Amino acid sequence: MEAELGTLAAQGATALVGLVVTDAWLQMKQGRRRVVRWLSRRGAEDELDASRVELEAARDSGDEENVAGRVAADWERRLLRILEEDPEAAEELRRLLDEILPGTSYDIAFDVRRAAQTAPGAQPDHLPALTGTFSNRVAELDRLDAVCGAPGRVNLAVLAGLPGVGKTAIACRWADKERDRFPDGLFYVDYAALRDASTVGAAMGADVSQALAGILQALIGSDEHIPASLAELTRRYAAHSRDRRILVLIDNVTLPAQVRPLIPSGPGSTVVVTSHSKLGELVALDGAELVALKPLDAEGGLKLLADRLGEPTVTADRAAAERLVELCGGLPVALRIVATRLLSDEFLTPADLVDELEDETERLDGMSLPGGGYSVSAVLGPSYRLLPPGPARMFRLLGWLPAGLFDAGAAAAATGVDLRTARRLLRELAAASLLETERDGRYRMHDLVRLYARERAAEEERAGEETALIERVTTHYLVLVALADRAVRTDRLRVADLTTLLAEATDPFAAAAGPSALTWLDAECATILAVLRAAVRHGLHALAWPLAEAFTVLFLHHRYLGAWKESLELGAEAAALAAAASNNPGGAAEAVAGEARLRSLLSRPLMDLGEDDRARAEIERAVALAESTDRLLLRASVQEFHGRCLDRFDAPRAVDTYRYCLELNQRAGDERGEALALLFLGSAMDAQGEHAEALAVLRQARASLLSLPEPDERMAGRALLAAGLAHDHLHRTEDAVDALRTAAGILREQRATSYEADALEALVGIAERTGSHRESVRGWLSRAVVIREASGSRRAEELRRRLTDLS
Numbered sequence: 001m002e003a004e005l006g007t008l009a010a011q012g013a014t015a016l017v018g019l020v021v022t023d024a025w026l027q028m029k030q031g032r033r034r035v036v037r038w039l040s041r042r043g044a045e046d047e048l049d050a051s052r053v054e055l056e057a058a059r060d061s062g063d064e065e066n067v068a069g070r071v072a073a074d075w076e077r078r079l080l081r082i083l084e085e086d087p088e089a090a091e092e093l094r095r096l097l098d099e100i101l102p103g104t105s106y107d108i109a110f111d112v113r114r115a116a117q118t119a120p121g122a123q124p125d126h127l128p129a130l131t132g133t134f135s136n137r138v139a140e141l142d143r144l145d146a147v148c149g150a151p152g153r154v155n156l157a158v159l160a161g162l163p164g165v166g167k168t169a170i171a172c173r174w175a176d177k178e179r180d181r182f183p184d185g186l187f188y189v190d191y192a193a194l195r196d197a198s199t200v201g202a203a204m205g206a207d208v209s210q211a212l213a214g215i216l217q218a219l220i221g222s223d224e225h226i227p228a229s230l231a232e233l234t235r236r237y238a239a240h241s242r243d244r245r246i247l248v249l250i251d252n253v254t255l256p257a258q259v260r261p262l263i264p265s266g267p268g269s270t271v272v273v274t275s276h277s278k279l280g281e282l283v284a285l286d287g288a289e290l291v292a293l294k295p296l297d298a299e300g301g302l303k304l305l306a307d308r309l310g311e312p313t314v315t316a317d318r319a320a321a322e323r324l325v326e327l328c329g330g331l332p333v334a335l336r337i338v339a340t341r342l343l344s345d346e347f348l349t350p351a352d353l354v355d356e357l358e359d360e361t362e363r364l365d366g367m368s369l370p371g372g373g374y375s376v377s378a379v380l381g382p383s384y385r386l387l388p389p390g391p392a393r394m395f396r397l398l399g400w401l402p403a404g405l406f407d408a409g410a411a412a413a414a415t416g417v418d419l420r421t422a423r424r425l426l427r428e429l430a431a432a433s434l435l436e437t438e439r440d441g442r443y444r445m446h447d448l449v450r451l452y453a454r455e456r457a458a459e460e461e462r463a464g465e466e467t468a469l470i471e472r473v474t475t476h477y478l479v480l481v482a483l484a485d486r487a488v489r490t491d492r493l494r495v496a497d498l499t500t501l502l503a504e505a506t507d508p509f510a511a512a513a514g515p516s517a518l519t520w521l522d523a524e525c526a527t528i529l530a531v532l533r534a535a536v537r538h539g540l541h542a543l544a545w546p547l548a549e550a551f552t553v554l555f556l557h558h559r560y561l562g563a564w565k566e567s568l569e570l571g572a573e574a575a576a577l578a579a580a581a582s583n584n585p586g587g588a589a590e591a592v593a594g595e596a597r598l599r600s601l602l603s604r605p606l607m608d609l610g611e612d613d614r615a616r617a618e619i620e621r622a623v624a625l626a627e628s629t630d631r632l633l634l635r636a637s638v639q640e641f642h643g644r645c646l647d648r649f650d651a652p653r654a655v656d657t658y659r660y661c662l663e664l665n666q667r668a669g670d671e672r673g674e675a676l677a678l679l680f681l682g683s684a685m686d687a688q689g690e691h692a693e694a695l696a697v698l699r700q701a702r703a704s705l706l707s708l709p710e711p712d713e714r715m716a717g718r719a720l721l722a723a724g725l726a727h728d729h730l731h732r733t734e735d736a737v738d739a740l741r742t743a744a745g746i747l748r749e750q751r752a753t754s755y756e757a758d759a760l761e762a763l764v765g766i767a768e769r770t771g772s773h774r775e776s777v778r779g780w781l782s783r784a785v786v787i788r789e790a791s792g793s794r795r796a797e798e799l800r801r802r803l804t805d806l807s
Contacts, residue, residue, distance in 0.1 A: 038093070051075065124185035124218040127175055127249065128168075128439055137170050137300065140293060144174045147289035148270045154263060155270040156286060160278040161293035164333025167274035170293065171249055175272065182270070184244035187215045190251040191258055210525070210560055212237055212261055215248065226558075230261065238265045245269050256281040294330075301325030301335055308339035313350070320350035327357045340432050341386060384434075384456065390421075391428040398429075398445055399453025400466045401473065402534035403527040407442045410527070413476035414469050440523075467538045474535040474543045477528055478550065479505045484517035485553040491672055491710055492553075493637050495590065495597045496546035521554040529563055536570050541581065544574035545594045552601055561605045568602040593634050596625035600641040607645065619645045636664035636673050643680055647687075655684045672712065675704035679719050686726045695726040717746035721759050728762065733770050737763060757787040761799075778806055 079093075148155040159167045179186055189211045212233045213226050219240045220226075227233055241264035248262055253275040259282060263271050273279065273288070282288040296304060305321050306314045314321045328334035342348055387395060394415045398406075401414055412422035426443055429435045434453075436444045445453065457466070482498050487509035509517045521528070528551055535544040548571020555564035575595035582588035599622035606615035619642050626638040639661035646654035658681035665673035678701035686694035702719035705712045724739030744759040760780045767773045767780075781803045788796035 123183065124187060125179075126188040126218070127179075127186050128172055128188060137166070137173070140170055140291065141174055141177070143291050144170075144272070145178075147291065148174075148178075148272070151268045153267055154265065156259075156263065156282065156288040157270070157272050157291055158279050158282055158288045159272065159274045159291050159293055164331055165293050165295060166332045167293050168251055169332075171251070171272050171274050175247055175249055178247070181268075182245050182247040184266075185218065185246045187218065187246065187248045188251065189215070189248065189262065191253055208258055208261055209233055209562060211250075211258075213560070215262065216240065219244070219246075229561075234261045237261070241266050241269065247272070250274070253277075253279065256286070260286065296325070296330040296332060296335070298322060298325055298330070301328065301330045304332060304335050305339055308336065309342055313342070317350050320354050323354045324350060324357075327354065345386060384452075387428070387432060391425045391432070394422070394425045395429055395434055395453050396457035396460060397453075397465075397469055398435075399450050399455070399457050400469050401445075401450075402470070402530040404445045404450055405438070405442055405527060409480075410473060410476060411443070413472045416472060467540075470531075470534050470538045471540055471543065474531055474540055474547060475501070477524075477531050478543055478547045480508070481521070481528060481547060482550045483507045483509055484521050485550040487517035488553050488557075489710070491708070493597070493633055493673070494549065495594045495631075495634060496549055497590065498546060518554065518557055521551075522558060525554060525560065525563060529567055532567055532570050536574050539577075541574040541578035542587070542591070545571045545578060545591065545598065547571070548574070548598060549594060555605070561609055565602065565605040565609065568598050568605070572598040572602060589629065592625055593629050593631050596622045596629070596634060596638055599625070600638040603641050603645050607648070612648065615645055632664050632668035633670055633673060636661050636668060636670065636677070639664060640673075640677060640680065643684070647684065651684065651688055655681065655688060658684055671704060672708055675701050675708070675712075676715065678704065679715060679722065682719070682726070683722045686722065686729060691726050691729040695723055695730070698723040698726060713746065714750040714752050717743050717750055717752060718755055720746065721755060721762075724759065725762060728766055733766060733772060736766060737773060740766075753787045757784045760784040760787075761795075764802075778803070781806070 144157060144159075147157050159171055161167055175186060191211070209230045212230070216233060216237050217226055219237075227236060244264070244266045245268040246264050246266065247269070248264065248271045250259055250262060250271065250273045253259055253273050254277065256279055259271065259273055259279070263286075273282070278290055278292070279288070283290050302314060302318075302321055302325060305324065324338055325335065328338060338353060341353065342350065384392065384395065394411065394417075397415050398411060401410065406414075408419055408422045408426055411426055412419045415422065415425070417425070426435060430437050430443065434445070438444055478498070479501060482502060483505065485492070485494075487507070508514045509520070528547070532544055532547055532551070535541075535547065548567050551567050551571075552564065554560075555567075572595050575591045575598055579588045579591035579595065582591060599618045603615040603619040603622070606612075606618060619638075622638050623642055626635045629635070639657055643654045643657035643661060646657055658677055662674060662677040662681060665677050678697050682694045682697035682701055685697060698719050702716050702723065705716040705719060720739055720743040724736050724743055727733075727736035727739055740759045740763050744756050744763070747753070747756040747759065761784050763773070763780045764777055764784065767777045781799060785796060785799045785803055788799055
């Protein structure tokens with residue numbers, strides 16, 4: 001931290017000296033005002049003026065270089081003292097320097113790795129960065145200390161209050177203050193980011209499973225063993241949190257059911273919830289302590305104004321400042337808007353603003369909040385009217401974005417500007433307190449602020465602009481998701497022809513320092529799903545179904561079953577509507593093929609969710625659609641999914657279906673499809689008792705998978721596993737053991753640990769049945785226990801019992 005502050009101080013000193021000796025400093029009115037205010041709040045304004053005079057004199061005398069070096073060194077020491085005395089000033093200085101000396105733009109405009117990864121062995125720490133100032137709230141912090149201080153039980157506190165009253169700020173401040181009490185991790189869940197952000201209030205869409213999976217992944221230190229069902233997630237979470245002391249901060253809760261699964265089981269752990277509602281059910285049934293957050297008192301309001309405006313400004317007209325706190329009702333959001341107006345207009349004084357707000361008709365418009373009978377439109381109105389035309393239009397259009405969490409790339413697409421311009425406009429909006437900047441570089445617009453922005457857009461933008469915006473944003477995400485899909489694997493079946501769309505696109509995943517495609521998809525999952533919903537809602541079906549098709553790559557690796565199911569349902573509906581509406585025979589045929597593809601994929605999450613009847617209906621519909629086309633690869637893929645569905649209830653038909661799938665792949669000349677068909681066919685034949693024939697098919701499948709231009713080691717390992725089982729069924733014990741041992745090693749290397757455990761359990765079964773290789777049983781069984789326990793499998797308890805019996 002000391003080195004980081006030193007670097008920031010050096011950068012700040014260099015920037016200040018470089019600016020004050022140039023004529024550009026005189027032209028940079030807004031930047032100059034912000035620098036002066038930042039320094040004046042820290043008693044350094046006079047030093048800046050003295051430095052400018054000294055440097056101007058040195059320039060006139062020809063000694064500018066020597067004097068500039070000394071002045072820069074003096075400022076570096078001065079800034080370092082400021083930053084050491086007031087660490088919160090560091091983030092504000094960073095933003096200030098970024099505005100004065102803007103950086104370079106990137107295709108993906110946030111650091112997904114910084115947000116998603118925890119260093120091995122490090123304490124998970126997901127708390128948002130502390131930025132800005134924090135005024136008063138001593139009593140509330142003491143109250144949280146009291147209700148969350150019991151060491152022998154799990155503590156649960158609900159911070160409730162009006163929107164904009166500062167619930168998240170006080171929760172984060174308390175968490176930061178008490179972080180040493182939670183040595184096993186600090187976790188943050190924001191349901192506003194997980195639910196459909198286009199809906200405000202207690203709407204459906206918050207994904208409890210996804211929130212719980214994120215915490216569990218950090219506790220385990222891996223995403224390899226995260227179960228799919230909420231029940232299994234809850235059970236696993238209880239087991240992994242039992243002997244740990246952790247803190248879980250849950251933001252923007254609308255329903256008690258969003259909290260209960262996230263309550264850890266370890267004594268001394270704490271859950272802090274923020275909500276507009278008092279969540280009485282949690283208080284009555286779960287023993288939560290309610291901490292009602294009220295607006296600031298007079299002292300706290302004045303402190304907030306002094307932090308924003310500088311103590312000299314408040315002291316100069318204390319009576320006006322006190323009246324502003326009264327007129328704002330002590331509500332932090334209103335006070336911040338008032339302070340923003342004063343900072344943005346150098347000719348507006350506190351007394352002038354008091355005179356304006358004394359009019360009750362303007363005050364009601366200017367200070368009330370929406371939600372629960374309140375409105376913030378006019379509270380935000382003065383700040384909005386102070387924006388220059390560019391930032392004002394961006395603000396309006398951001399209200400139409402399908403999600404309230406977005407990066408600069410999405411904002412650029414929404415407003416139709418280049419990325420550099422978008423970054424500049426976003427910084428201006430963030431400086432006006434109309435946006436919040438997240439730790440990973442993305443931006444957040446509060447739901448209530450978004451409603452106001454949307455209101456202004458509906459009033460001031462031309463008809464049809466909202467649909468045009470959704471089309472631009474959907475296209476933006478379609479390109480990125482399609483590129484991510486291809487980065488994961490290039491030889492997968494894709495129905496939508498995106499050749500033209502991707503031809504001119506810059507691929508961020510191909511860059512040496514680019515993000516992992518799957519990690520980016522995971523971070524943007526909620527936003528992509530919200531964009532997909534909006535595209536369907538606006539009738540953009542020709543964009544929606546290709547987005548759903550490309551998006552499924554995430555769910556093939558991270559099985560968020562609810563999100564996967566919804567995205568495929570939306571995509572299939574869009575494809576059907578696109579086919580019906582198309583006047584182009586080629587476009588209609590492609591949409592029909594897309595519907596077949598999406599409905600076949602939909603059968604997978606439906607089966608995993610136990611909706612077998614619906615899964616059968618969807619796959620049968622997909623088969624009918626696919627067979628009506630001349631696309632051999634599509635027909636083969638749909639038949640593969642059909643066979644995997646039939647495996648559950650009609651094994652003989654499954655074998656016939658896989659044979660047909662194999663024939664179609666052979667006719668199409670698709671080597672990987674043919675190899676996969678052989679793998680599933682061989683497994684089905686073995687299950688039917690055709691062991692020798694199955695073994696030959698499985699050997700062929702493995703050889704084909706390994707000889708592909710892009711060898712598929714993972715599926716080849718599964719083929720060897722299936723071959724080992726077939727050897728065992730043929731009573732070829734040593735061949736079975738050799739195959740299963742090798743398969744277990746390959747699958748472990750490929751991180752396919754559930755299949756590795758299958759191989760190990762098969763080895764244990766052979767040893768117990770035949771009496772061979774008894775010296776290896778303990779090692780096989782121990783490893784299988786570790787895998788099954790990590791994945792939350794019900795088999796773990798039985799395997800643990802068997803391991804104990806060996807003692």
